Structures are given as C-alpha cells and as structure tokens.
Amino acid sequence: MTEITISSETRRQSANRIQLALLAVLMIGLLIAPFVLYPVFLMKVLCFALFASAFNLLLGFTGLLSFGHAAFFGGAAYFTAHAVKEWGVPPEAGILLGVVGAAFMGLIIGFFAIRRQGIYFAMITLALSQMFFFFCLQSNFTKGEDGLQGVPRGHLLGFIDLSQPLNMYFFVLLVFVVGIFAVWRIVHSPFGMILRSIRENENRAISLGYSVSLYKLSAFVMSAALAGLAGGLKALVFQFATLTDVTWQMSGEVILMTLLGGIGTIFGPILGATFIVTLQNYLSTTGFPVTVITGIIFIICVLLFRRGIVGEFNASRLAAKLGFRSKN
Amino acid sequence: MMMIFGIPIQAFLGQLLIGLINGSFYAMLSLGLAIIFGLLRVINFAHGAQYMMGAFVGFLLLSWIGINYWLALLVAPVIVGITGIVIERFALRRLYNLDHLYGLLFTFGLALVIEGGFRYVYGSSGQPYATPDILSGGVNLGFMYLPIYRGWVVVASLIVCIGTWLLIEKTKLGAYLRAATENPTLVQSFGINVPFLLTLTYGLGTALAALAGIMAAPIYQVSPLMGSNLVIVVFAIVVVGGMGSIMGAIVTGYMLGILEGLTKVFYPEASNIVIFVIMAIVLLVRPAGLFGRDV
Numbered sequence: 001m002t003e004i005t006i007s008s009e010t011r012r013q014s015a016n017r018i019q020l021a022l023l024a025v026l027m028i029g030l031l032i033a034p035f036v037l038y039p040v041f042l043m044k045v046l047c048f049a050l051f052a053s054a055f056n057l058l059l060g061f062t063g064l065l066s067f068g069h070a071a072f073f074g075g076a077a078y079f080t081a082h083a084v085k086e087w088g089v090p091p092e093a094g095i096l097l098g099v100v101g102a103a104f105m106g107l108i109i110g111f112f113a114i115r116r117q118g119i120y121f122a123m124i125t126l127a128l129s130q131m132f133f134f135f136c137l138q139s140n141f142t143k144g145e146d147g148l149q150g151v152p153r154g155h156l157l158g159f160i161d162l163s164q165p166l167n168m169y170f171f172v173l174l175v176f177v178v179g180i181f182a183v184w185r186i187v188h189s190p191f192g193m194i195l196r197s198i199r200e201n202e203n204r205a206i207s208l209g210y211s212v213s214l215y216k217l218s219a220f221v222m223s224a225a226l227a228g229l230a231g232g233l234k235a236l237v238f239q240f241a242t243l244t245d246v247t248w249q250m251s252g253e254v255i256l257m258t259l260l261g262g263i264g265t266i267f268g269p270i271l272g273a274t275f276i277v278t279l280q281n282y283l284s285t286t287g288f289p290v291t292v293i294t295g296i297i298f299i300i301c302v303l304l305f306r307r308g309i310v311g312e313f314n315a316s317r318l319a320a321k322l323g324f325r326s327k328n
Numbered sequence: 329m330m331m332i333f334g335i336p337i338q339a340f341l342g343q344l345l346i347g348l349i350n351g352s353f354y355a356m357l358s359l360g361l362a363i364i365f366g367l368l369r370v371i372n373f374a375h376g377a378q379y380m381m382g383a384f385v386g387f388l389l390l391s392w393i394g395i396n397y398w399l400a401l402l403v404a405p406v407i408v409g410i411t412g413i414v415i416e417r418f419a420l421r422r423l424y425n426l427d428h429l430y431g432l433l434f435t436f437g438l439a440l441v442i443e444g445g446f447r448y449v450y451g452s453s454g455q456p457y458a459t460p461d462i463l464s465g466g467v468n469l470g471f472m473y474l475p476i477y478r479g480w481v482v483v484a485s486l487i488v489c490i491g492t493w494l495l496i497e498k499t500k501l502g503a504y505l506r507a508a509t510e511n512p513t514l515v516q517s518f519g520i521n522v523p524f525l526l527t528l529t530y531g532l533g534t535a536l537a538a539l540a541g542i543m544a545a546p547i548y549q550v551s552p553l554m555g556s557n558l559v560i561v562v563f564a565i566v567v568v569g570g571m572g573s574i575m576g577a578i579v580t581g582y583m584l585g586i587l588e589g590l591t592k593v594f595y596p597e598a599s600n601i602v603i604f605v606i607m608a609i610v611l612l613v614r615p616a617g618l619f620g621r622d623v
C-alpha cells in the first residue's frame with residue numbers, strides 16, 4: 001500500500017517536472033519566435049489563445065457554454081479602437097477601456113443569461129450577442145460595414161514605440177502571459193473550486209449555501225473581461241476593428257478552439273487556438289473554403305474527440321505512466 | 329389620407345403584411361425547432377442551413393430539370409428531409425446520451441459545412457426564383473395593394489402549422505411522439521420503435537425547414553446565407569415561446585413577426601433588435617417562456 005503511494009507520489013513529481021520543462025520550452029520558444037516567424041501571425045495566435053482561454057474559464061471550469069463571446073471580443077476591439085483613434089488615448093488606457101467595456105457588457109448579458117441553464121443559456125447568450133451585432137451594424141461609432149480602420153498603435157507608457165513589430169510583439173506576449181496567469185490563478189483559487197463544484201453539481205452547491213447565481217455572474221464577467229483584453233489587443237495588432245469579430249461565427253470559432261484543444265485544461269485552448277489560426281492562415285492562401293473545414297473539424301471533434309488534444313493526452317496510458325493522472 | 333397614430337394607413341398595413349409574412353416563416357421554423365427539441369432534446373442549429381437548402385434544391389430542380397414550383401413544394405422538403413434522416417441515423421444518434429450541448433455544437437458544425445459548401449459552389453450573391461404564374465400579380469384591396477403570392481404564403485403557412493399541430497395532437501403517430509417525449513423507455517417497452525420515431529422526427533423537422541425555404545424563395549432571393557442570421561432570430565422566438573409547446577412556437581412566431589413589422593413603422597432603427605429585446609423582457613418576467621412549462 002505504502003509502496004504504491006510513494007511511487008505515485010514520485011510519478012506526480014516527475015509529471016510536475018515535465019510540465020515545468022514544457023512551460024520553460026514554450027516560453028523560450030515564444031521569446032525566439034518573432035525572429036523566425038512573421039510577428040503579426042504570432043500576435044494573432046496569442047490574441048486568440050487568450051480569447052479561447054478566457055472562454056474556457058467559463059465553459060471548462062464553470063460548465064457554462066456561452067455562444068456569444070464574440071460580443072465581448074469584438075466589442076472590446078471597437079471600444080479600444082475608438083478610444084485610441086478618436087480620443088487619442090495611449091494604448092494601455094485604450095485596452096483598459098476595452099476590458100472595462102467588455103466586463104460591463106458581460107454584466108448585462110450575464111445578468112439575463114444566468115436565469116436559465118444549459119442549452120437555454122447558450123441560446124440566450126447567442127441571441128443577445130446577435131443583438132449587439134445588429135447594434136454595431138447600425139450605430140455610427142463603429143462605421144458600419146467599413147469598421148474602424150487605421151487605428152494608431154501609439155506609444156506604450158509614452159516611450160515604447162508600438163509601431164515597431166518587435167515592441168508590439170513583446171507587449172502582446174506580456175499581456176498574454178499575464179492573462180493566462182490570471183486564468184490559472186482564478187481556476188486554482190477557492191473561488192475557482194466553487195465554480196467547479198457548480199459545474200459538477202449545481203444543486204449541491206446551492207444546498208451548501210453558495211449563492212450560485214452570484215458566482216456564475218462573477219465568472220461570466222471575468223471571462224468577458226479577459227475576452228475583452230484579447231479583443232482590445234487584437235484591435236491594436238491589426239489596427240482595425242470590424243464586424244467580423246462580433247459575428248456569431250466568431251463565437252463558434254472560439255468554442256471550436258477550446259473544444260479541439262481540450263475543455264477544462266489550461267493548455268488546451270492555447271493549443272487549439274494555435275492550430276485553428278495556423279490552419280486558417282494556410283487555407284486562406286489555397287482558396288479552399290475555410291468555413292467548410294472549420295465545420296468538419298467541429299463535427300469530428302464532437303463525434304469522436306470530445307476530450308480534445310490535451311484531454312485525450314491526459315486520459316491516455318502514457319499520461320498515466322508519466323504521472324499526469326493517478327491510476328485508479 | 330387615413331392615418332393611424334400619425335402614420336399613413338398604407339404604410340402601416342404594408343408593414344403589417346410584411347410582418348405577417350416574416351411571422352409565417354418564423355412560425356414554420358420555430359415549429360420545426362420545437363418538434364425536434366421536444367423529442368430529441370437537440371437544438372438544431374442547422375435549421376437555417378436546411379431552410380436555405382430547401383430554397384436551393386427548389387431553385388436547382390427548376391433550373392436543371394424544369395421541375396416547377398408546385399412539384400418542388402413537395403420534392404424539395406422530401407430531399408432535404410432524407411438528408412436529415414441520414415444525418416440523424418449516422419451521426420446525431422450517437423450524441424443522445426451526452427450533454428445536450430453536444431447536439432447544438434454538432435448541428436452548428438453541420439450548418440458551417442452546408443453554408444460554406446453552398447457558398448463555395450454558388451457564391452454569396454442571390455439567385456432570383458420566379459413567382460409561379462397563377463400567384464403572380466396582385467389585388468387591390470381598396471386600402472392597400474396585396475401581391476397574391478404573399479397572401480398565399482400567409483395562408484399556406486397557416487395550413488402547414490395547423491396541419492402539423494393536428495398531426496401531433498390528434499393522430500396516433502402524434503400520440504406516440506408525445507408519449508416518447510414524456511418517457512422514451514416506457515414507450516419502447518410497449519413495443520414502439522422509439523429510435524425510428526426519433527429519426528422520423530428529425531426528418532420531419534428538417535423537411536418543415538425546407539418547405540419554409542422553398543416558400544421563401546420567390547420572396548427573398550435564393551442565397552447560401554439566407555438562413556444564417558434567421559436561425560438566431562428563430563432561437564430567440566423559441567426562447568420567448570418556451571420550448572415545450574408546439575402551439576406556443578406557432579403563436580409566438582406570428583406574434584413576433586407582426587411586432588417586428590410594426591416596429592419598422594414606428595421606430596425603424598430598432599426593428600432588427602426588437603425580438604431580442606422582447607426575449608430579454610420575457611426572461612425577466614417569465615423565465616420559462618410565455619407558453620413553456622418550467623424545466
């Protein structure tokens with residue numbers, strides 16, 4: 001008996017060591033990457049990885065499927081772009097405004113959505129984000145079909161020139177790391193444990209005296225704010241904000257990224273986003289219809305591959321051998 | 329000129345008619361969604377894509393082998409219904425034991441594939457579909473001009489909706505369906521083939537969407553994306569009506585269509601979002617929906 005616990009303990013340690021080593025390799029890779037690969041592409045990957053991680057905070061760790069996260073992502077992109085371009089605020093303030101705007105929208109949409117559960121929750125978030133889409137289509141500040149173009153990147157803290165691709169890249173990387181750390185921190189906090197208990201058994205969480213609605217709404221707002229962080233960042237990277245980012249197709253895309261990478265894992269959404277963005281980048285040069293491929297991956301994931309890449313790995317024998325999962 | 333609330337009566341009635349026509353499509357689509365959800369517990373995201381397929385199949389039948397509107401009204405739903413049956417039999421069926429959200433995600437992927445595929449082949453521009461001769465032209469009702477085809481759509485959709493309602497509420501097959509909705513295991517133990525009923529239901533639901541599509545073809549243009557935003561409006565309608573009730577879906581569909589039309593008269597800017605606003609209000613006041621039972 002004791003022998004087994006000791007060996008699983010050492011395995012657990014080795015798994016932790018492997019994870020740390022992977023993390024170090026990933027960080028070094030991300031530091032070297034802009035010298036090898038096209039920085040704008042990398043920044044796009046980072047933005048979407050952050051977006052998917054924010055989404056996963058809700059789906060993976062609270063068990064709420066929002067079908068309207070594009071509203072926060074695209075909405076924040078508009079807010080940031082507008083603030084930077086029309087009001088001339090510095091980039092960090094612009095992004096902050098985007099985050100605050102997205103959090104506020106999350107508060108409103110979440111307030112309505114948490115009144116229902118499961119499939120209704122998904123449909124309500126979808127409908128409300130579609131309402132926001134029509135608002136963006138018609139209102140003046142979004143410039144309709146044209147979108148906000150020529151958004152200046154400006155100077156970070158007044159002295160770092162973000163129009164330099166490398167400066168911009170490292171700024172994006174920093175925000176990305178902080179964002180992912182925030183997700184990790186939330187998930188591994190007592191608050192995160194309560195969210196998980198709501199995911200596993202909502203009624204029991206209620207009977208234990210937790211104010212479930214409040215926790216759900218907080219998770220929703222945090223997720224929206226982080227999605228807004230990704231959206232505001234993207235607006236600065238591409239220097240425009242358009243309707244594409246608020247469509248329901250975008251909400252679907254972020255679901256796919258999370259599903260493909262692995263729902264409820266920290267690395268899954270990052271991996272999924274990297275894969276999808278790379279694929280889209282590649283397909284856009286071939287003239288092959290991106291939506292069809294996206295749809296096919298979606299169908300395959302749902303039918304055969306529901307745990308996603310990281311989830312399948314965690315469930316595999318190899319992972320058990322390396323100690324990522326205790327054998328039961 | 330006669331006025332109603334400071335609006336010329338012609339404009340008022342014209343928008344009322346447009347609202348009624350939109351409402352006819354909303355009713356047929358939300359009816360199909362409600363039937364599928366009732367039995368399969370799947371939110372069929374591909375409903376808009378299947379509506380588009382109905383219109384497209386009608387259009388292709390006409391341009392390839394000259395099958396006219398009346399025949400297409402029968403053939404297109406059958407063809408699309410068969411694709412629905414194949415999809416249910418080989419894919420959707422595997423998801424029944426999982427969280428219902430997977431059904432939503434699967435049909436979402438399906439919608440992307442169908443819409444993306446049609447757009448790839450036919451481009452995103454719309455193709456006109458001629459109104460059948462008997463129904464072209466219009467009648468002057470004295471206070472407004474009514475295109476005959478639009479009148480036909482309103483009447484036909486009412487017939488379809490009431491017919492489907494009768495099928496489910498008054499026939500033996502309908503009784504099986506309703507029983508299987510309540511308790512599938514018990515119904516199966518009585519020797520009724522429930523998996524077959526599920527397949528049939530999905531086929532019926534998609535055929536209804538296709539029927540709405542082919543009816544819409546002469547009014548709106550036939551384009552690959554004609555159903556893509558529509559399906560979300562229909563989702564909102566289903567939330568307002570409450571998913572449990574077939575009649576609720578029909579009534580809410582017409583009601584919100586008319587309301588949307590009237591909004592175009594009084595405050596055009598809000599006409600796109602009025603249904604979503606109604607949805608939000610209903611959620612605050614009656615979370616289960618107007619006709620829904622609490623689930």
